[in-house]
Amino acid sequence: MIDELISRTFAMRDAAHREHFRTDNYAAHVALGEFYTALPGLVDALVEAYQGMFEIVGDFDVTLPKGDYDMHTQIQDDIDWMQAVRDDICLEDDSLLALLDDIAALYQTTAYKLKRFAQ
Secondary structure (H helix, E strand, O other): OHHHHHHHHHHHHHHHHHHHHHOOOHHHHHHHHHHHHHHHHHHHHHHHHHHHHOOOOOOOOOOOOOOOOOHHHHHHHHHHHHHHHHHHHHOOOHHHHHHHHHHHHHHHHHHHHHHHHOO
């Protein structure tokens, strides 16, 4: 399950960076810039802690969504997925859950900014 988290977050990071360049909304531009800048460090912390406790992660795919889409919806979909599989990702370890919560908080903050300020 950790491999799917990596795949999803890497794809979302790249999609956010792409949309950061494409948007004509300044609030979205800033929110997406903050998101794609912060996300790699948070994911790195979780994956390294996971690997310290369990095993080295295997290979994973990074597939970007095609065409125009709503970043807020994509981010919300990932938030919902993380909540649904959090114990499977972190194998019920509290320290890993805390690191996953940091990632989820970044997603939630970005979703808030896109919904409230980037209309």
